[in-house]
Amino acid sequence: MNMSTILWLHGFPLTSRIFEPQRAIKGVEHVMPDLPALETMDDYARFAVAQLDARGIERATFAGLSMGGYICFAALRLFPERVSGLILIDTRETADSEEARKGRFETIAKVEQQGVAAVADAMLPKMVMSEALKPAVREIMMSTSPEYVKASLRAMASRPDSSPLLPSINVPTLIIVGEHDTITPPSDAERMAAAIPDAKLVKIPNAAHLSNYDQPEAVNAAVESHA
Ligand code: MLT
Numbered sequence: 001m002n003m004s005t006i007l008w009l010h011g012f013p014l015t016s017r018i019f020e021p022q023r024a025i026k027g028v029e030h031v032m033p034d035l036p037a038l039e040t041m042d043d044y045a046r047f048a049v050a051q052l053d054a055r056g057i058e059r060a061t062f063a064g065l066s067m068g069g070y071i072c073f074a075a076l077r078l079f080p081e082r083v084s085g086l087i088l089i090d091t092r093e094t095a096d097s098e099e100a101r102k103g104r105f106e107t108i109a110k111v112e113q114q115g116v117a118a119v120a121d122a123m124l125p126k127m128v129m130s131e132a133l134k135p136a137v138r139e140i141m142m143s144t145s146p147e148y149v150k151a152s153l154r155a156m157a158s159r160p161d162s163s164p165l166l167p168s169i170n171v172p173t174l175i176i177v178g179e180h181d182t183i184t185p186p187s188d189a190e191r192m193a194a195a196i197p198d199a200k201l202v203k204i205p206n207a208a209h210l211s212n213y214d215q216p217e218a219v220n221a222a223v224e225s226h227a
Helices: 016-024 041-054 067-078 098-114 117-127 131-142 146-157 163-168 186-195 216-224
Strands: 005-009 029-031 060-065 083-089 173-178 200-204
Touching (some): 005 016, 005 041, 005 067, 016 029, 016 131, 016 216, 041 067, 041 146, 067 083, 067 146, 067 163, 098 117, 098 146, 117 131, 173 186, 173 216, 186 200, 200 216
Parallel strands (some): 005 029, 005 060, 083 173, 173 200
């Protein structure tokens, strides 16, 4: 993979600080934007590509963590020529079920009443296995704005099913999943790996949903060895 640039797209409800451990990956330009409040995955894909435009970068490996993976799929649909490789971390290709969509709007109502803490406290137990890392993850979640949290929930609820895209992906693809991820479990990663031609799947032991933060050394090694 030509990994001269990796564009890291974070998950929900997070900021680019969740990729701090990946800065240890050497020999690569890391672009790590904070995602703003936008209403659709296509808007997020346009935002992502604008980050490359602003730096004069033509093509990059797109690395998406969870919601960031949903953005990668939108980018592949809209701007395939800008994507030279893919790293899909703890994510899935399918759209929300009706029930999940309903849950998104219930969560928006909770954020309106209780602020971001309502989401942060509900999600924290599933984010990382390491107890020691939980305060830092909560702090990152609490640093996000209610506007971004609510807009991201609407964007995730309306995202299309990306399954039809997978067989046509023709860039080197690495799929990473925490063995204990219960939000986007290893079965999601296995399904994507089976559908994307020549995709490589790496399961990370002792890691939950934010495998890159829970077990940075293992994830960084997987990224570095993905040639
Ligand atoms: C994320 O980590 O980005 C979200 O949990 C993904 C989701 O809720 O679908």
